[in-house]
Amino acid sequence: MEKSTSIRNYRDILIKFQSLLALVILCFVLAMMTDIFFTSSNMLNVMRQISVNICISVGMTLVILTGGIDLSVGSILALSGALTAGFLKFGLELPFFDTFIGFTIFGAVLIGILSGTALGTFNGLAITVFRVPPFVATLAMLTIARGFTMLYTKGFPISGLGQNYAFIGTGWLLGIPVPVWIALTVVAIAFFVTNKTRLGRYIYAIGGNESAAQLSGINIRKIKTIVYAIAGGLAALGGIIVTSRLDSAQPNAGASYELDAIAAVVIGGTSLSGGKGTIGGTVLGAIIIGVLNNGLVLLNVSPFWQQVIKGFVILLAIIIDKSNTRK
Template sequence: MKNIAKFQSLIALFILCVLISFLSDKFLTVNNGWNVLRQISVNIVISVGMTLVVLTAGIDLSVGSILAISGAVTAGLLKNGIAIPSLNLFIGFSLLGAILAGLIVGSLSGFFSGFTITRFKIPPFVATLAMLTIARGLTMLYTEGFPISELGENFAFFGTGWLLGIPVPVWISGLVILVAVLMTQKTRLGRYIYAIGGNENAARLSGININQVKIFVYSVAGMLAAVGGILVTSRLDSAQPNAGISYELDAIAAVVIGGTSLSGGRGTIMGTVLGAVIIGVLNNGLVLLDVSPFWQQVVKGLVILVAVIIDKQNSKQD
């Protein structure tokens, strides 16, 4: 049974693919395959950051809003720069400069959540819920409620371009996966992350700086949410004020389905990637089958519930 449990996500993906392929002849096509990979790239990037947070027994509900504010800042600086009329000053931004600014905004947002959690001992759920509201409000203020569009072909390359026959977002998500796998499996920091989630008191007694590690993982989660925001903005050629709504739910779903325990200390990056693929295939299948978007939400909610129940059962067996 334990051997079967290790491959339960892979088995679920196989069954899902077989079922959808029987119901829709459009599913097993090359174009649809690339479409699924391009769509899940954003969720993979966000979910990797969420995995690091959950491994420390935390949660981050703000990634969708951080995605929105980071994408908006990147688009705004790229198109409009910064104008200070009182000083007769205008600061323009190159493509690289605007992207770096967006990444910094995401990192600082995550840092703020991590600092609040560690400094004031606020539960991660509450701190990141507050950050969700703050970031969404700042997005509305920055954009004044209107999309920022016409960002240029060079910027569009990140979301819609191809490199060596593979979509650029897939390359970016692959790079994020590689770095995260190496960090969690081959570095001391990775061992610290697992140790904190496994037993925080024991980790503290062994000399691990709990606060620094937690601030780091929330900052990384924020930065990766910003990467997701840049990809979404690039793909749409527009920074939408309401971008990223409910993205945190898909990320949490991918993490849980991939076998990472919500109580921390157990899980892998590759498991999360598999979970994101399952969510992506499920979304794609429901769209191909012309299922109502409202029913799609119901189905995803049930999938998350079942995954959490399985996680709890596995925890009891351990």
């Protein structure tokens, strides 16, 4: 009896720290295979690269905690980034009123975040009001947002956005890249919301048992709509960072970003069934995905094989998640 209890305890500890163990092993393997991996410049580069995924993954975590999924974040990222770049560079013309409106960086960024939030809200309403399954609703938005991005940009990048705007994606503050500060702020706010607020408790309750949550008086429609709106706004924030870093809004930006976000969330221990997971775990998952991407590039692995490897990593993470759920 004591032996079986001890084995169970070891298994529980292993499950709890499996993401951290995976990161340590991955870093050890990469350090053995390339001398560049643990250099300060490469570590800062990894931190900058994962900042966008952390922003998106935090929003994805909230969605998955409610038992949903959001496949549209990559397209929302692209459209919001394009709108931000377009309003900043070209402003807004109103020929009917013979008026031109110019935008400051703050105004253009605000437009981008509001547009992402609006698209996320549309996702939430489609899911809660019209009872469209989250997979279908967000898949439709993936196509809609990508189409609007192509229409707005006419298939061409919007470039030359200025040094001040570039500071968001390439600047430094106290020796740390600005995107890292943005990601840390997002994580801190999300951690507070999920652990210290009523909204956070409601999100976990809905994912744990939606019927029980509804019977207890929780407004399911309102909470889910808020969650999808937050996910859209954070995807837009990621789009602004990407656009600033590249000094260009690319029509095809954000392709497959939703897969990296889902992978980070699942690897971080959030259950796809909802109701279980942490923001800290998601950050750890995003770091693992970022380190994996960086390591594959340093090892000169073909981009095609990179997609294959990441696909297997996502599949393995889901299998582990399902196995842990059953146990």
